[in-house]
Amino acid sequence: MPIKPEPAAPPAAATPAAAPSPDDDPRPAARRPLPLPLRHRVVLIAAALVVGFATARHDRDGFDAAPVKIATPAAAAARAPAGAPPAAADAPYFAESWVSPVPHVPAAHSSAICPLPGGELLATWYGGTREGAADVAVYTARRAPGAAGWSRPEVAVDRAIAQVELDRVIKKVGNAVIFPDHSGTLWMVYVSVSVGGWSGSALNVKTSVDNGRTWGPSRRLTISPFFNLSTLVRNKPIFASDGRIGLPVYHELALKFPQVLWLTPKPAGGMLEYRLRSLAAKTGLIQPSLVPLGGDRVLMMLRDRRRERRMHTAYSEDNGWTWSDAAPSNLPNPDSALDAVRLPDGRILAVYNHAHSGRENLRLAVSPDAGRTWRAGPVLEAAAGREFSYPYLVNDAAGRIHLTYTWQRERIKHIEFNVAWLDRQLRQEVAAQQ
């Protein structure tokens, strides 16, 4: 469009008679000539081009592409320092313990567990007088290698701490997960709410360089365009060989759908950058659990909030960057959280509530074909009228599997077992059915 030179705008103090009144112009207001002088336009256009060029040059190569490769549990275990001796994997092993002590808090929920170098375990959960209460805090407890019990819970972050660190009013804190990055720095991603209920959640990051004994200040992530509302976290991340961390998160306001938050750590630890991939086409499915399948394949398992009440699965062929449509599996899901890991032999182990409604049992299931079909396995908990929920499953470097979950909304329980125990239980179930 040719640019016509226009006379400079009259000074503000000039009399109205010196310039035509806008009211005299018969054209619509949006089409009237504008007194932005030509030389101003030229300078501003040049500035826009220079700033645009300079800002675009800051683009970091490769960040717009899928992560190079997702580290499978076997590869991750090979990098991590060994914990318990691998020989322990041969004999069936099963142990239970309480992560949170009895007089701790009236309500405890949404636990996560992370194996640390040297065989130590670190668990986190939130607790207080009730879910969403102002006195709720995110706690951590650790278990030393070989020890049977857990340390006393310590507050990692509560409402008051978050309020100071984030420079804003915080109404409550909630779900938290912990995981290490490639440099050994431990990350905690936790939910906080300033306005409304859980649909008003936002995510915050804390990091620790001493395996969770002390935590750095919180940093708010802006990942939702509308007031940064309604992003929550529940399950463990996947790790790319280029250092990126793919954390499964989900959206709950208006529409409910899964998302993958890609966190890029600095070489020496801490957060360099983040960005979010939304999967808004998968409405009604939340709390994704990601399982690396080897190569470029990743399995996503989803909680079903729709009427169908079935656990859903989706697949990525490019390390979690793009995803297939979600399909229902043969496992029920009573609108409750679930989790899964890949076993060293390639099978997928899931933990879930085996019912179409209620959370009165907690059960394991195994898939021999990357999550396409499932066989229900041993029942870990079952009691009418009770709640066993929000399981969190991880492998450690010694081949053991660790499970934490909410017990009756009062305590956090930890179960540790190995593949030999799992296979024995599966054999016994088959024998019992025959």
Next chain:
Amino acid sequence: MIPTFYAMVLVATLWLVLLWLAARLRPGAHSRRLGLVLGVAAMLLLFLPVGEARLWSWAFGFCPNPSMLLLGVVCAGLWQRLFGLEVLKAADWTAVWRFAAIAGSTLYLQPMVAGRLDLYYWGWEHGVAAWALAGLAVAFLAVGNRLGVLLLAGLIGYSFDALESVNAWDYVVDPFIWLGSLGVLATRAAQGALARRRARRAASAPPFGVSGGASPIN
């Protein structure tokens, strides 16, 4: 510690609200001195305790990422109230409201109507986002519209990480300006429709009824 850009927007907004209130309460009392006093009052209001926190802490918790467009609109209003200078002309205002309505509707409503798209993601792609903002700014500047200046300011803010958000789209649109723009455009549309209706009625009214005093009896 209050983030600088956020504090600027909040002070400017409070200042504008106080000036508007003063004009409503005492129409003839406007002076530069009063404007300055109200500016200082706006700054002090940031630290007003509301419940357990200061006012700015509540506001920051609710909207930590006000856009450059919002700052521009507030500053234009402030300038007009303080100095009587019309920074944005009628066509600029029209462009601002239309841009905010279209950009906000596209960004905020897209997951509901086209879930497979992920428009917000592209705001993290520095190359795409920077050139998109620069292109929009150039387009509006080329036709002499001052919305281009606000978009350029958004691009500069993005390049300096002025907001807590690192997503480029948050620098040019936010929920407040979006909802405000929808309100303005809806009001204009309603006013336009009313005016057309009145014009149609006037055109179709019988000539003897125009003076208002005629009646069939007379």
